[in-house]
Amino acid sequence: MVVTSSEFSAAELRAKFLRHVCQTSPAPLGIVVRSASGCEIVDHEGKKYLDLLSGMGVANVGHSHPQVVAAVERQLSRHLHVSVYGEMIQEAQVLLAEKLAALSPGDLSVVYFSNSGAEAIEGAMKTARKFTERPRFVAFQGSFHGDTFGALSLNGNPRYREAFEPLLPIVDFLPFGDVEAIGRIGHDVAAVFVEPIQSEGGVRIPPDDFLPALRHRCHEVGALLVSDEVLTGFGRTGKLFACNHWEVVPDLLVLAKALGGGLPLGAFIGPEEAMATLSHDPALAHVTTFGGHPLSCAAGLAALEVLQNEGLIERALELGEDWRRELAKELAPYAREVRGKGLLVGIEFASADFTRRFTARCLELGLIVNWTLHCDTVVRLAPPLCIRPAELELATQKMRLAAQAV
Numbered sequence: 279m280v281v282t283s284s285e286f287s288a289a290e291l292r293a294k295f296l297r298h299v300c301q302t303s304p305a306p307l308g309i310v311v312r313s314a315s316g317c318e319i320v321d322h323e324g325k326k327y328l329d330l331l332s333g334m335g336v337a338n339v340g341h342s343h344p345q346v347v348a349a350v351e352r353q354l355s356r357h358l359h360v361s362v363y364g365e366m367i368q369e370a371q372v373l374l375a376e377k378l379a380a381l382s383p384g385d386l387s388v389v390y391f392s393n394s395g396a397e398a399i400e401g402a403m404k405t406a407r408k409f410t411e412r413p414r415f416v417a418f419q420g421s422f423h424g425d426t427f428g429a430l431s432l433n434g435n436p437r438y439r440e441a442f443e444p445l446l447p448i449v450d451f452l453p454f455g456d457v458e459a460i461g462r463i464g465h466d467v468a469a470v471f472v473e474p475i476q477s478e479g480g481v482r483i484p485p486d487d488f489l490p491a492l493r494h495r496c497h498e499v500g501a502l503l504v505s506d507e508v509l510t511g512f513g514r515t516g517k518l519f520a521c522n523h524w525e526v527v528p529d530l531l532v533l534a535k536a537l538g539g540g541l542p543l544g545a546f547i548g549p550e551e552a553m554a555t556l557s558h559d560p561a562l563a564h565v566t567t568f569g570g571h572p573l574s575c576a577a578g579l580a581a582l583e584v585l586q587n588e589g590l591i592e593r594a595l596e597l598g599e600d601w602r603r604e605l606a607k608e609l610a611p612y613a614r615e616v617r618g619k620g621l622l623v624g625i626e627f628a629s630a631d632f633t634r635r636f637t638a639r640c641l642e643l644g645l646i647v648n649w650t651l652h653c654d655t656v657v658r659l660a661p662p663l664c665i666r667p668a669e670l671e672l673a674t675q676k677m678r679l680a681a682q683a684v
């Protein structure tokens with residue numbers, strides 16, 4: 279890849295970033311990016327970082343995969359945006375929808391494309407409300423579904439809700455992984471939103487009977503089960519979708535992040551009868567200008583082909599298991615637990631202070647890692663699924679050094 283040098287120094291770009299790009303964190307990572315490819319991000323001075331977060335769950339096939347770049351270039355030469363969502367027939371969008379329908383579990387065959395995960399959650403909320411004509415939603419403690427008002431109303435951490443209240447007043451929160459509590463889901467519930475594995479909640483894997491029991495209860499009361507696979511989708515946990523681990527078929531599947539292969543794209547997928555509700559009474563009540571952008575769909579289609587052709591999903595399952603074993607061994611004196619599925623890994627430390635200093639040390643050593651939003655004692659690792667065993671080994675050794683140095 280040809281990288282043109284910038285006319286600005288790293289210090290100048292950092293100053294402009296801090297002054298003019300709205301800040302959302304008191305301590306941003308602050309890497310001044312020059313380029314990214316595969317598992318690596320290179321900064322302005324040429325320092326290389328191993329991206330153990332995949333650009334926060336996006337680069338499952340690696341950054342700037344050549345096949346994804348080529349597909350974007352091909353689409354670029356045909357057309358960019360042509361019309362609002364759902365009006366014109368765009369080849370890349372149609373083919374991606376067809377492919378997603380073929381790969382989705384059960385009878386989920388109709389795709390609505392959005393620009394982001396939060397927007398897809400909003401669409402799923404509206405679809406469930408209109409289809410069931412019921413008022414309430416259920417979500418789980420520790421959940422994260424995005425930061426728009428509807429999605430934030432489903433956020434399972436009061437700390438993030440309180441600053442923006444009043445939010446939607448019709449959401450009940452149940453303890454994640456608690457099979458007993460599922461019985462509290464009543465007949466007035468339109469939809470239950472669940473991440474099969476909570477990521478921002480601290481890489482929390484529910485007991486094996488939880489999701490099947492949730493599926494059963496939703497059938498019983500007539501609520502839609504919505505599986506939020508924005509982060510767990512596209513092979514991250516060693517299956518195409520995490521709900522596949524428990525052979526649970528949701529009523530709506532929510533996707534984003536890796537879906538667009540590095541370009542912005544979200545989607546929710548459902549059966550024909552539920553999705554048909556969006557076309558009438560009133561028509562055009564859920565539209566978007568850019569949702570399902572042709573560049574994003576072309577990139578997503580190529581990324582999905584790479585994921586399948588390079589066998590990255592099965593690879594994630596095997597590599598993840600070996601890596602967790604190695605991490606548990608090397609970090610034994612420091613970590614309370616190493617857990618995960620596939621290449622979604624959580625390392626639990628004893629204190630938030632240790633975790634913060636550990637991640638800072640990792641960054642110095644060229645590893646991009648971070649703690650999770652709702653659990654500041656857990657470091658989440660989610661490297662590109664194409665990462666090489668030697669890179670994982672190097673990462674493990676650097677993490678051991680980082681922990682030693684805290």
Ligand SMILES: Cc1ncc(COP(=O)(O)O)c(C=O)c1O
Nearest residue numbers: 394395396422423424508509534
């Ligand atoms: C599980 C989950 N759902 C939804 C979202 C929101 O996606 P987006 O940031 O694309 O709006 C995220 C983002 O991190 C997520 O992890």
